[in-house]
Amino acid sequence: MTAFLIRRLGFAVITLFAVLTLVFVLVRIVPGDPAQVILGDQASREAIEALRERLGLNLPLYQQYVVFVWGALGGDWGTSMMTGRPVIQEVLNVLPWTLELTFLSLIIGVIIGVPLGVAAAVRRNRFTDYAARIGSLLGLSFPPFVSALLLLLAFSIGLHWFPVISAKSGSLTAWVESITLPAINLGLITAAYITRVTRSAMLEVLQEDYVRTARAKGVPWSVVVWRHALRNALIPVITIIGLYLGILIGNSVLTEIVFSRPGLGKLIVGALNQRDYTMLQGMMVIYTLVVVLVNLATDIAYGIADPRVKFQ
């Protein structure tokens, strides 16, 4: 187990460095001088030089790299060019909004997706299966902002059940009102993924010898399905949820924009529109950290759930 953990940890560190390097390179291959881009065409030479110095752009490239990586790891991601506040503070301000949304939608996804996937696998090639497969394929096909817009049109603009712009939470009702539609939107799309993975994992497990043995010795079918088979089928489901995180993050960005919800999504799009490079750089670092940490956690969970993995 220790060797397995060390290997995964090593991989996480390598990933972190690789992506940090990628971020560094990306920010520096921008056509033109970032300082010029930020200040606009009318800026004086002195102003541009001053900004270059402030951003550390006058240093040799390898020094810039060391400063960047050292800062990124130490939590110093520079200050936002637009607001002048530290990037990390801006990120931490909105992080809870994004976290509550993604966690809630993951829970919705699991609650809907796992039972549906199991039901589809058990009733393979019958109506339930076809309905679940077509439904989940449809869910996968929805661009998240289109489904979000449909929900907004139907329940906020049409039926007036929810405010069009999610109000700042203060009371519990305000919180429920502001999070319901975004969470349903992300949750349903997540459920589509989980349904499909659960179904295919269950199909595989149900063909195993131990399932036949359990049935042969008279274990009730429902116990075989829900206790024996599902427990083993959940292992690949856990991995896929980890891999799915990248998609979930992208989807949450789009959902936040449609529902005008504060969060990392709105922050990154704002930074894009304002050409706030330090902010973008910081956002990429936080996304990388989140992805690497979750992947590490998934790997470890996987290793615990399935001891065979450790020896691969």
Add this chain to the structure above:
Amino acid sequence: MSEALSPARAILKSTLRAFNTNKTSWVGLVIFVIVVLAAIFAPWIAPLDPLDQNVMLRLKSPSEENWLGTDYYGRDIYARLVYGARISLIIGLASTALSMVIGSAIGMIAGWRGGRLDTLIMQLMDILLAFPSLILGLIIVAMLGPSMTNIIVAIALTSIPPFARIARAPTIAMKEREFVDACRALGFSDMRILLGHILPNILPEILVMGSLWLANAIRTEASLAFIGLGVKPPIPTWGGMIREGFENILDSYWLVLAPGTAILIVVFALNLLGDGLRDAIDPKLKGEA
């Protein structure tokens, strides 16, 4: 030449068989072909000019003249929808083709060579895969500027790893097969064995993945355009139309509904196609995400 023909014929035959075992693939294919034809013959299908502005006809609801209504600048939504299909398809097809070729080549080389190179390449692919593709695409396009080429490159880059993975596994399996030994004994070069003898065998799987990733590429392009990183206006794109319509959503809901449905239909059709074909090619993978 005869040796190149037989694998091609085998692929055709297995493709037809795949289509017939799974009827939903046909539905997907037919819808997709209709959209492609509509995009090619746009001027005949949509007689109005998608760029023609008319302040008098601003935000009109659907009518006999403008089947799907008009937008904020009085442009015909139906015409913009039909012409918008061109952008979606060009970007989708080009980026998928690019990632398919690069990804498969990387995967085949990694599988063929094995050892350290294989480990290194696949670790790199895992890193690329771990990163949220929309965010990566978004930042690349934001940095390089939203031109069509940059959008294609950004989307292609994010979808290389899955192709590398799908090409690698069968290459490793096939490396040990007798026909490859035979090729080696005949003194064929690595390149010739890979392209002439291994590629035809793994091509069906790659193409099926291609249709699924085409769906994904079209969705990503629309998402980027929705965020404001699409091909520059006034060229109509579906995502861009939704972005513009979103600003007037309170009184003109059809502005977002029409392009939204268009994206959904195309992506769903491609998913039906790819999903059905994948089932037919490999029953074991049935319904995997």
